[in-house]
Amino acid sequence: SAFRFEERLRLLETSFSEYRQTNQFANVVSAIPGVVHQYMDQQMKEAVREAVQIQTDRLQDSLQQDNDEFLRNIDENMKNMEGNKSIQRSEEQRNLYKVLVEAYEADKAILETYGDSTILKRRREDDDQEGPSAGPNRG
Template identity: 85%
Template sequence: AGAGKDNDDDDDEDDDDNDEEEELAKTDEEDKETGKGGDEVRESAGESDDEETREEEEESFDPIPRTPEENEEESNDEEEQDLRLSEEASIQEEKDAYELYREAPIASPTIPSLILENLLTFNSAFRFEERLRSLETSFSEYRQTNQFANAVFVIPGIVHQYMDHQMKEVVREVVQIQTDQLQDSLQRENDEFLRNI
């Protein structure tokens, strides 16, 4: 009987919880229909924003009073305006001068052909071609007369041929040795096989 009584108490508590939940749900529905539900939250959020703004203003408050420096600003403005005007004037002068010269015909200078023929060219001033021919001739003569220079010139070709020949010989010998060893090994295996039969 005691156990049944405990169950009845639990049922009463569950009924009370369900009643409260139903009331909250009804209140929420009414708030949605009337549009009241979130006003309190919105107002409190707005108030906290105002408080934050006031706190920031208090933190950034400068206790030292500042006097405006209007005289300097006015003089700077006047100087800047004068500067701008002088720049605009100089730009306009440049444009006018450009248009004046652009419109004026430019006469092509006439140079007598005799002067043009007698002007120095790079080749005639430095005798470039003559010097080049002279160097080629000198180098050719040097190679012919100097046997040491010819020998040095030929050495790389000789070394290359020697290395090619030596490498071919070495490769041929290595291949021959490998072939001989392989033949010997196969012959031994063959002889052993024949003995076992």
């Protein structure tokens, strides 16, 4: 009877040991999807962050080019107006030209000081004022 007890105990210990090993394996296998999900989540966040940064850089470059072109056009138009003596024909025309030059100089100083954020804010405000039917992509 003592021999059978010992044999049963040994079989029970063996079975329990196999169960623990199998259970640990099952735990490890069941943890794999979570690890993969974490890894993929991290990779996706990094990819999105990089894509957003690239797009932001492109937009800033584009806005800076637009801003530079706008200022060049204004400078050219101002020089043309100064060269054209017709603006000096009447007091009213001279005053209008003077106000235009002052407004341009103020806008130019703002753009040079605050840069792209001012342009974006002004464009958003202009879009808001135009209403929902304005714009090329509206139906």
